[in-house]
Amino acid sequence: MIGPAFEAVLEGARAGEEWAFAVLYRDLNPRLLRYFSAQAPTIAEDLASETWLAAVGRLSTFRGEEAALRAWLFTIGRRRLVQHWRESGRRPTRPVDPATLGNTVAPEDTEAEALAATSAQAAARAIAQALTPDQAEVVLLRVLAGLDVAQVAAVLGKRPGTVRVLQHKALRRLARSSSLEALTR
Amino acid sequence: MNAERDWNEDMQRWSIDDVTADRLLTGGLSPDDAPPGYAPLAATIQTATGPADPAELRGEAAIVAAGVGVVASAHDTLPIGRRTTVRTKLISAKVAAVTTVAVLGLGTAAAALTASLPTPTSHASSHAAAGLATAAAHVPTGAGSHGSSASNGSTGGTGAGGTGPVNGMTNGNATFGLCTALLAAPSQASNPNSGKASSTAFTTLIAAHGGSISAATTFCTGYVAANHPGGGPATTGQPTTAPTDGTDGSATAGRPASPGQSSTGGEPSTTGASSSKAPVTTPNPGGTGTANTASGGSSSAGSSNATGHGSH
Numbered sequence: 001m002i003g004p005a006f007e008a009v010l011e012g013a014r015a016g017e018e019w020a021f022a023v024l025y026r027d028l029n030p031r032l033l034r035y036f037s038a039q040a041p042t043i044a045e046d047l048a049s050e051t052w053l054a055a056v057g058r059l060s061t062f063r064g065e066e067a068a069l070r071a072w073l074f075t076i077g078r079r080r081l082v083q084h085w086r087e088s089g090r091r092p093t094r095p096v097d098p099a100t101l102g103n104t105v106a107p108e109d110t111e112a113e114a115l116a117a118t119s120a121q122a123a124a125r126a127i128a129q130a131l132t133p134d135q136a137e138v139v140l141l142r143v144l145a146g147l148d149v150a151q152v153a154a155v156l157g158k159r160p161g162t163v164r165v166l167q168h169k170a171l172r173r174l175a176r177s178s179s180l181e182a183l184t185r
Numbered sequence: 186m187n188a189e190r191d192w193n194e195d196m197q198r199w200s201i202d203d204v205t206a207d208r209l210l211t212g213g214l215s216p217d218d219a220p221p222g223y224a225p226l227a228a229t230i231q232t233a234t235g236p237a238d239p240a241e242l243r244g245e246a247a248i249v250a251a252g253v254g255v256v257a258s259a260h261d262t263l264p265i266g267r268r269t270t271v272r273t274k275l276i277s278a279k280v281a282a283v284t285t286v287a288v289l290g291l292g293t294a295a296a297a298l299t300a301s302l303p304t305p306t307s308h309a310s311s312h313a314a315a316g317l318a319t320a321a322a323h324v325p326t327g328a329g330s331h332g333s334s335a336s337n338g339s340t341g342g343t344g345a346g347g348t349g350p351v352n353g354m355t356n357g358n359a360t361f362g363l364c365t366a367l368l369a370a371p372s373q374a375s376n377p378n379s380g381k382a383s384s385t386a387f388t389t390l391i392a393a394h395g396g397s398i399s400a401a402t403t404f405c406t407g408y409v410a411a412n413h414p415g416g417g418p419a420t421t422g423q424p425t426t427a428p429t430d431g432t433d434g435s436a437t438a439g440r441p442a443s444p445g446q447s448s449t450g451g452e453p454s455t456t457g458a459s460s461s462k463a464p465v466t467t468p469n470p471g472g473t474g475t476a477n478t479a480s481g482g483s484s485s486a487g488s489s490n491a492t493g494h495g496s497h
Contacts, residue, residue: 013252013256014256015256016252016253016255016256016257016260017253018249018253021248021249021252021253022245022249025242025244025245025248025249026237026242026245029237029241029242029244029245029248030236030237030238030241030242031234033241034233034241045243045244048244049244049247049248052244052248052251052252053248053251056248056251056252056255056256057255059252059255059256060256060259118238118240118241119232119235119238120232120233120234120235120238120241121241122232123229123230123232123233124233126229127229127230127233139210142210142211143210143211143212143230143233143234144233144234146211148207164203167206167210168201168206171201171206171209171210171223171226172200174226174229175222175223175225175226176222
């Protein structure tokens with residue numbers, strides 16, 4: 001969270017100030033990267049870069065507060081992700097136990113490198129893998145983007161009530177999951 | 186029944202309210218404060234929302250440079266170009282609007298002040314009014330007024346000293362305008378109320394050339410014909426040449442009259458030159474003087490129709 005300085009930072013970024021872009025990047029990129037890492041680990045950094053490049057090009061058109069900027073950025077990011085899924089013709093549909101991943105990925109595999117993530121990215125990935133895709137998107141946007149139910153609903157194009165139902169189902173499912181217990185042990 | 190009982194027990198065991206769910210999802214619920222069974226999830230969420238790892242900031246330099254570059258290029262190109270374009274368009278529109286209003290206002294006001302407008306009892310008299318308006322607007326404010334249009338073609342002898350054929354009027358353009366108006370007005374025979382005899386402007390013209398309407402008409406017919414580009418009278422009232430664009434700075438037909446120019450150093454007004462050659466260059470010979478002025482062909486209507494109407 002940037003907090004009270006957000007307005008000045010945004011104005012600085014619009015004016016092309018390096019420090020302002022640096023503040024925005026440091027605040028938002030870790031969570032953006034974790035969001036992508038949880039859903040498309042092999043190209044997470046590429047998607048994050050594409051999202052930023054698209055965002056900085058349109059930053060002059062953005063109007064709103066800090067939460068709105070996060071929603072805006074993650075909306076751009078999610079569109080990139082959906083585009084990636086469309087182009088690659090695949091989307092994660094089955095939750096996988098993270099404990100089994102180490103046995104299925106060869107050390108020299110490029111995906112293995114992508115999976116050598118930070119603990120934060122590993123935690124985000126564990127959450128996503130324990131859930132259905134719809135549930136994962138809701139929880140990740142709530143946790144990582146810091147969006148409320150209405151904002152998540154707007155980003156996903158769903159009703160707030162639907163988002164709330166998905167959220168509760170996801171939380172129950174995560175509470176029952178033993179994988180998280182193993183992760184935090 | 187067992188499945189249903191298990192589901193109910195499961196729902197009760199893992200059920201949490203909205204407020205707790207919100208706190209949990211925003212990382213505001215520590216594992217110690219989490220409801221039974223949710224401590225691992227609370228810990229996982231806190232880990233997922235933890236501080237940035239240096240590895241997650243590797244792309245900072247590239248993104249910052251891209252952001253700065255985007256803003257810089259936007260400042261260097263698009264906004265300036267767009268501002269210039271918009272400003273140019275706005276200025277052009279304002280100039281056009283102001284010119285049009287000025288022409289309409291000054292032309293009409295001058296004609297009204299001279300009280301020389303014939304009674305508009307016919308289509309022809311409306312053209313005459315247009316001609317008068319133009320003529321009045323052409324009255325020079327100083328010596329040396331001259332139709333200096335490069336494409337003028339006038340042979341009226343309106344030299345630098347301004348020696349117009351009409352006494353008291355040193356502008357040949359004014360004579361041309363008055364003559365055009367006189368020729369365009371209905372004849373006394375067809376309309377005794379045409380105003381020819383009582384018009385102050387016509388009185389001067391008539392007095393200077395024979396003392397009668399017929400003598401002045403004869404003079405004006407020859408004058409308009411002599412000053413008509415190409416040397417011959419316009420007999421059809423139709424345009425005979427394409428309008429010039431006036432890009433060389435000379436006065437051209439088809440441009441809105443600009444009386445203000447006549448006061449700058451005694452140079453001829455745009456309308457003066459325009460009226461002297463308007464009969465052959467304006468594509469719209471019909472309509473009222475006002476309408477033609479607004480559309481940039483101020484005196485051509487009167488001039489073009491002057492010959493046609495003047496024949497009766």
